[in-house]
Amino acid sequence: xxxxxxxxxxxxxxxxxxxxxxxxxxxxxxxxxxxxxxxxxxxxxxxxxxxxxxxxxxxxxxxxxxxxxxxxxxxxxxxxxxxxxxxxxxxxxxxxxxxxxxxxxxxxxxxxxxxxxxxxxxxxxxxxxxxxxxxxxxxxxxxxxxxxxxxxxxxxxxxxxxxxxxxxxxxxxxxxxxxxxxxxxxxxxxxxxxxxxxxxxxxxxxxxxxxxxxxxxxxxxxxxxxxxxxxxxxxxxxxxxxxxxxxxxxxxxxxxxxxxxxxxxxxxxxxxxxxxxxxxxxxxxxxxxxxxxxxxxxxxxxxxxxxxxxxxxxxxxxxxxxxxxxxxxxxxxxxxxxxxxxxxxxxxxxxxxxxxxxxxxxxxxxxxxxxxxxxxxxxxxxxxxxxxxxxxxxxxxxxxxxxxxxxxxxxxxxxxxxxxxxxxxxxxxxxxxxxxxxxxxxxxxxxx
Amino acid sequence: xxxxxxxxxxxxxxxxxxxxxxxxxxxxxxxxxxxxxxxxxxxxxxxxxxxxxxxxxxxxxxxxxxxxxxxxxxxxxxxxxxxxxxxxxxxxxxxxxxxxxxxxxxxxxxxxxxxxxxxxxxxxxxxxxxxxxxxxxxxxxxxxxxxxxxxxxxxxxxxxxxxxxxxxxxxxxxxxxxxxxxxxxxxxxxxxxxxxxxxxxxxxxxxxxxxxxxxxxxxxxxxxxxxxxxxxxxxxxxxxxxxxxxxxxxxxxxxxxxxxxxxxxxxxxxx
Numbered sequence: 001x002x003x004x005x006x007x008x009x010x011x012x013x014x015x016x017x018x019x020x021x022x023x024x025x026x027x028x029x030x031x032x033x034x035x036x037x038x039x040x041x042x043x044x045x046x047x048x049x050x051x052x053x054x055x056x057x058x059x060x061x062x063x064x065x066x067x068x069x070x071x072x073x074x075x076x077x078x079x080x081x082x083x084x085x086x087x088x089x090x091x092x093x094x095x096x097x098x099x100x101x102x103x104x105x106x107x108x109x110x111x112x113x114x115x116x117x118x119x120x121x122x123x124x125x126x127x128x129x130x131x132x133x134x135x136x137x138x139x140x141x142x143x144x145x146x147x148x149x150x151x152x153x154x155x156x157x158x159x160x161x162x163x164x165x166x167x168x169x170x171x172x173x174x175x176x177x178x179x180x181x182x183x184x185x186x187x188x189x190x191x192x193x194x195x196x197x198x199x200x201x202x203x204x205x206x207x208x209x210x211x212x213x214x215x216x217x218x219x220x221x222x223x224x225x226x227x228x229x230x231x232x233x234x235x236x237x238x239x240x241x242x243x244x245x246x247x248x249x250x251x252x253x254x255x256x257x258x259x260x261x262x263x264x265x266x267x268x269x270x271x272x273x274x275x276x277x278x279x280x281x282x283x284x285x286x287x288x289x290x291x292x293x294x295x296x297x298x299x300x301x302x303x304x305x306x307x308x309x310x311x312x313x314x315x316x317x318x319x320x321x322x323x324x325x326x327x328x329x330x331x332x333x334x335x336x337x338x339x340x341x342x343x344x345x346x347x348x349x350x351x352x353x354x355x356x357x358x359x360x361x362x363x364x365x366x367x368x369x370x371x372x373x374x375x376x377x378x379x380x381x382x383x384x385x386x387x388x389x390x391x392x393x394x395x396x397x398x399x400x401x402x403x404x405x406x407x408x409x410x411x412x413x414x415x416x417x418x419x420x421x422x423x424x425x426x427x428x429x430x431x432x433x434x435x436x437x438x439x440x441x442x443x444x445x446x447x448x
Numbered sequence: 449x450x451x452x453x454x455x456x457x458x459x460x461x462x463x464x465x466x467x468x469x470x471x472x473x474x475x476x477x478x479x480x481x482x483x484x485x486x487x488x489x490x491x492x493x494x495x496x497x498x499x500x501x502x503x504x505x506x507x508x509x510x511x512x513x514x515x516x517x518x519x520x521x522x523x524x525x526x527x528x529x530x531x532x533x534x535x536x537x538x539x540x541x542x543x544x545x546x547x548x549x550x551x552x553x554x555x556x557x558x559x560x561x562x563x564x565x566x567x568x569x570x571x572x573x574x575x576x577x578x579x580x581x582x583x584x585x586x587x588x589x590x591x592x593x594x595x596x597x598x599x600x601x602x603x604x605x606x607x608x609x610x611x612x613x614x615x616x617x618x619x620x621x622x623x624x625x626x627x628x629x630x631x632x633x634x635x636x637x638x639x640x641x642x643x644x645x646x647x648x649x650x651x652x653x654x655x656x657x658x659x660x661x662x663x664x665x666x667x668x669x670x671x672x673x674x675x676x677x678x679x680x681x682x683x684x685x686x687x688x689x690x691x692x693x694x695x696x697x698x699x700x701x702x703x704x705x706x707x708x709x710x711x712x713x714x715x716x717x718x719x
Contacts (some may be wrong), residue, residue: 064578161616175606175615178622270684272621292687308611 001042001137006069006088006098007054010110013087021077021084023048028124029131035072035134040064041137042324045128045142047103049120050112053132054364055401056100058137060070061402104149105317106159113158113313118149136338141331148327161309165302166197169276170204172297172305173245176272180206186243187211188236189250189255190222193278197247202226210243212236214250234266245404247276248283257284259291266291272310278302333401344393346421351385354388392416456556459495460577462488463549468637470545474538475633475682487534489545493525496552517555524548557648574649582642582667586702588635589674595628596695603689612697625688628695632678639671666705673701 008017023031023046035044035055043058055072059065070088074081091099099108104121106113111198128134134142153159162168177183185206187194190213209228212235213219220228231239240246240262250256257275266273272444275296277284282298289296361377363369369377392412399408413419469485472478500522528544531537547596557574598618605615619627643664659665677694680686686694 174620175602175618176621178626179619270687272688289607292689297609301609304609305611312613312616 002059002065003093003096003137003141004052004057004059004062004065004069004101005091006045006057006066006073007106008051008087008089009052009054011108012089013084017084017087018050018053020079021053021073023053028127031076032128032131032133034076035069036067038072040068043138044133045124045138047121047124049117052103052108054103054136056096058135062092085244085404094328094332098324098328100141100145101148101327104145105152105320105324107317107320107324111163112310112317113160115153115159116164118153121149137335139332144327144331148323152320152323156316156319158313158320161312163306163309163313165278165299165306166193166200168302168305169197169247169297170200172276172302173201176274176295177244180204180245182207183244184210184242185245185247186210186239187213187222188215188246188248188283189252189279190215190218191249191251191279194247194249195222195225197276197278198222198226201245201247206245210239212239225428237261237265241268243273244271245274245276246253246284247278249278250283251279252283254283255285257281257288259285259287262288262291262294266293269293276302336405337397337400339405340396340409340412342422342425343396343409343418346418346425347389347392347412347416350416350418350421352382352390355381355385370444409439453541455499456493457573457577459492459499460553460556461580462495463492463552464581464638464641466492467542467545467549467641470538470542470632471637472630472633477538482538483559485541485545486529489525490529493522493529496522496525497654517551517558521548521552521555549641553641553645553648557645558652571652574645574652576685578642578645578649579631581638582609583644584688585635585638586670588638589670589702590699591678592628592631592635593695595624595631596692599624599628599692600689600696603692615618621688627677628692630683632674632681632695636671636674639667639674643667643671662708663705666708670698670701672704673698 008021010018013021028048030047032046033045035041035046035057040059040061041057042060045056047056056070057065057069059068068281070081070085073079073084098123102108104118106115106117107376109117121142125138125146129139132269141409162171173180180201183201183206185198185201185208187198187209190211198206202209209223209226210231211223211228212233213222214233216230216232222228223230228346236256240257246257248256262273270293272293272295275284275288275294277296277298280299284296284298286296286298288294358381359374362377363374396408399405399412402408413422466485469481469488473481473485500518516547521540524544524550528541528548532541557570557577578706595638599621600615601626602618602621604610605612605618618624646664646667650661654661677691677698681691
């Protein structure tokens with residue numbers, strides 16, 4: 001069995017391709033069933049977000065799995081393969097597993113370390129689980145990946161520290177104020193950027209928003225979005241006295257707040273004044289930052305913090321990459337032990353049939369046994385069987401992860417004479433495969 | 449007798465905690481602080497009532513005598529609790545609490561008309577309570593000064609726009625200020641009680657000359673220094689940065705006091 005990850009993301013495909021090849025949420029179960037019914041595909045999960053579309057499949061042959069996965073994309077979206085083939089990446093086995101771990105940690109995201117993708121992968125897996133398109137392999141792999149993603153976000157700072165200019169302003173404000181509850185935000189100018197910044201402050205608890213703009217109508221329009229108060233331009237200085245946080249983004253060629261204007265306001269206050277100047281040219285005279293209790297940051301300062309935070313995330317990513325190598329190794333070890341699962345099942349089946357035969361003989365020879373006595377004997381004999389099996393099972397799992405696994409496997413079959421039981425299992429599985437319609441997925445796609 | 453003294457210590461510590469919370473409510477009206485202070489005082493009242501009841505009913509033979517100071521303190525607490533229930537007067541509550549505490553401390557630790565053995569035990573207990581409260585006060589001051597130091601570091605990094613790992617780890621200015629102020633408040637009250645008990649001890653051991661002891665003067669200097677810093681914080685006359693610098697420098701008074709207590713000139717050789 002093999003694992004394949006086939007898809008494209010923001011790095012490999014432009015938005016024109018991504019929007020065409022995006023799965024609708026309500027049609028995802030049907031898509032999953034259709035994909036699973038394709039030839040060679042045994043398990044599948046589809047991750048579809050605005051930045052990526054990925055098919056994770058378990059297949060019995062790599063080239064067949066890849067071919068039918070691509071056929072599925074072509075048919076489902078009714079787009080010729082040539083249109084998207086160049087944007088697709090195909091990752092096989094260990095690479096596919098590694099890729100999934102990178103995705104859940106946000107290492108493959110547009111903004112490194114973002115947490116949303118973890119929830120999206122978890123949801124994609126749950127949808128596949130509910131639809132019944134996952135099996136032993138993906139149930140283990142995706143659970144491990146989601147758990148790992150959670151661990152990464154809780155034990156590292158990869159998802160912490162803001163990486164957008166507007167949110168950095170809020171983070172910076174948190175170094176002054178424990179909470180924005182009860183704080184007043186003053187917006188000077190009614191531009192888009194100041195609106196976005198004010199939105200973050202408001203969402204973080206800022207109680208009052210004042211908007212001062214040269215055009216009062218525009219100020220009123222913006223203030224209404226936060227339940228705030230619009231004020232005329234000549235009320236700027238009195239408004240400054242009321243504010244704790246000021247966000248300025250006018251298009252003025254000259255500073256609108258000078259040191260001479262700010263200084264008198266400070267005489268009446270004891271709390272700090274936090275000034276964000278996102279205008280170019282700047283609205284607030286830089287020397288204002290020198291005043292006590294005043295903290296002024298312009299757009300370059302905010303970009304500087306974004307860069308520092310991104311560098312920190314990159315540092316954390318390095319740590320996570322080492323952890324991923326361990327996780328991939330761990331999954332690989334589990335996968336190797338999976339090869340001996342049929343042997344273990346066969347051994348159990350044989351041992352239990354021996355135990356059942358022994359029980360039947362006892363019941364024939366001792367017909368006067370009560371139900372309770374039979375129960376005790378059955379429980380005891382099963383206990384003996386289980387105890388005898390425990391060590392060989394542990395040992396074969398260990399050997400299966402080693403280099404000489406094939407010889408160990410053969411020796412195990414020989415020692416416990418499992419050939420017949422395994423043949424029987426193989427026959428049953430072949431019969432089950434034959435009942436699966438080979439072209440069921442293709443037929444379903446043709447009907448769409 | 450030993451167990452009985454531990455019980456008295458518990459009463460004194462509970463009373464000290466009640467004083468801290470009532471002082472906090474006095475400086476910044478807080479329903480939570482008021483409730484805690486009231487609850488602790490009610491606990492002290494219950495314990496005192498139990499002591500009085502044991503004396504009156506002679507349930508267990510007690511080493512301490514039932515004197516008028518205990519009844520006086522019990523009555524003070526009773527009236528304070530009743531009045532506080534109906535009228536919101538934080539200053540009255542704190543002052544009455546402080547007076548009640550002083551009287552109770554006199555009752556517990558002023559060895560008068562008692563056997564020599566009991567007097568020794570009372571003095572030893574007095575020293576123990578005095579030292580623990582003083583150490584707790586110094587710990588609170590130290591933490592408050594650390595808070596003020598971090599506050600200054602926060603200002604420095606924000607002003608210099610240094611986005612280092614240290615900056616990311618720093619708490620907000622608001623939190624550092626609040627933390628520092630609360631600790632300062634607790635420290636001032638604890639040290640005030642400790643100084644009161646220290647004077648009581650010194651009076652009983654060296655008599656009227658205790659004022660000349662450098663350790664007592666040193667402790668008073670620490671108390672006055674931190675009291676001044678607290679006053680400036682509460683009155684809000686100074687900018688936060690100046691307050692923080694004072695808080696950091698006030699720590700020097702603790703160090704000086706430590707040097708004095710180790711100098712050999714002090715009567716406090718039991719530390």
